[in-house]
Every structure is written in C-alpha cells, then in structure tokens.
Amino acid sequence: MAARVLQQCVRSLARPSLRLCPVSAALRAAVAPAVGVHRPVSFAADSRRTRWLGQSRISSVVVLCRQYGDLPPLTLETIKDRVMYVLKLYDKINPEKLQETSHFMKDLGLDSLDQVEIIMAMEDEFGFEIPDAEAEKLMSPEEIVQYIADKKDVYE
C-alpha cells in the first residue's frame, strides 16, 4: 500500500514534465513551495524547469520493484566457452589437440590426478561443487558441459 502511495506521489511530480517549454514560469513558481525570499524561489523554479525539461525527453516512469544481484544467466555456449578456456589454460593439455569430444585419458593422455585437478578447476570456475562420485565419470569436455547444464538448469 505504501508502494501505491509512493507511486502516486511520483506520478504527480512527474506529470508537469510532460508539458513542454511554453508553460509560463509563473505557473512553475506557483507549483514550487512558497519559500520566503523571492530570488531563491525563481532560481528554484528555473532549476526545476530545466530539470523537468531535461526529464521530459526521457520517459519518467518509475517502476518500483526489488532488484536483486545475480550472475548473468548461463547458456550452453557460454558454458562450453568457459570450459574450453579453462582447459586451454591447463599446461598439460595441448590447445591444438583439444576438442569437445576429446577424452582426457585416451586422447589427451592425462592422468586420473590430472582429471581431479581439471574437475577442481571447473568447480572454481562455476562456483559449485561437483561430488566425487559424479566427478570421476566426467572424462571429456562435452560430458562436463552436459553435467553443468544439468545442474544449473540450462535448457532443461
């Protein structure tokens, strides 16, 4: 309910901004609160007029909604790009030979300890833990991408 009252106040403030310059300054001064000295009133009216003129070019709709912070949404392409980027940074992998379907042990000649390190790098990159039971089965970048997409509800 307070939001509705606030919205009405905002609308009443924003309404004069829809009018353009021909409106007389006297009207603006009348709208402005009655301050004692004459000059500050006119100055205030001027500043308010210029401010409203500036605002009249922009739409003055204020939507009161909560804004939470979050990461940008993941897509399959971004997941794949990030996974390949991290893998190319790993020094035991030859970046030319790396494909999406290349198996870590058979094609790239890596060790199981290397695979653990790769999975840990993926956990650090995406910010969530991959349990050991499922991590030991992920043996190619494609499987990693599918697993992350499964966990993060991407194109489910």
Add this chain to the structure above:
Amino acid sequence: MASAYLTHQQKVLRLYKKSLRHLESWCIFRDKYRFYACMLRARFDDNKNEKDMVKATMMLKAGEEEFWANQHPQPYIFPDSPGGTSYERYECYKVPEWVLDHWHPSEKAMYPDYFSKREQWKKLRLQSWDKEVAQLEAETSAGGVRTEALPPARKEGDLPPLWWQFVTRPRERPT
C-alpha cells in the same frame, strides 16, 4: 559407482582432492597455493606406480592421518555443497509435479499446450510402468537392493526404469 565399496584409486583421488581443497584454505594467496599444490602433486606422483597393495594401503592410511592432522578448521565450502551457506536453501520451493494436477481448471486454461502434452506424457508413463517394474524386479539380486543406481533400459524402444521421477524432477534453483 558400481558398488558401495570404493576402490583404492577412488580413495586416493578423494584424499588428493580434499587435501588440495584444505591446502587452498590454508594458503590463501594463489601463487603460494600453486607452489604447495605442485609439491603435493609431486608427492602423489612419486608413489603412484606402487604395485604392492599392502604397502599402498599403508601409505593411503598414513596420508589420511596426515590430512587429519593438517586439515583447516574452517575450510572453504562451496555455497551449494553440504555445510555451505546456501545448501538446501531452495529445497522448500521445489514442489513435486503432481501438484500440477490439483490446479483449478481456470489456471490450467492459461497453459493449454503444456497441459495437453502433459496428458500424453502421463499416458506414456502408464504404459511403460509395468515394463519398468518388471525390469527392476528381474534385475534386483536375491539379497535385496545394494545401491541407489538404477539400471538403464535394456530393450530397444523401452524407457529406463523410474524415468518419470527423473524427468519431472524440480529445478535445482526454482524460480
């Protein structure tokens, strides 16, 4: 995982991973962590070709004891993993799919395509249920179920057992 027991390799890999994570909690600066991580990897690599399983098990036990002695009191736990800050936070919002059947018809009319497809899926589920149960009963050993792992579909054109639960599972992060 095939059975409830871990192989020696799996135990070694788990020790390696958790020791690296605790090392990361101790050495917060990345270059220092990298240095000690490489030292730890060298230690693991020296003994990885041990063929004598007795000696390998003794080394694993010594490694676990060393890990226990040097573990971090407050290791970094990811938010979504057990013990983390956001573990099971959205569990209360994960509504089961049978709730959709209890919607009012006016609400269901807002999504006609989805609900018509849903009727087809439910028919498919009814048809495949007997075959799934038969497959599970046939594949369960005499002593009862050992693991939670479900077998895949064996025959062509058959659906894997208890697929409905998996397909209609709630999202990890319900909106």
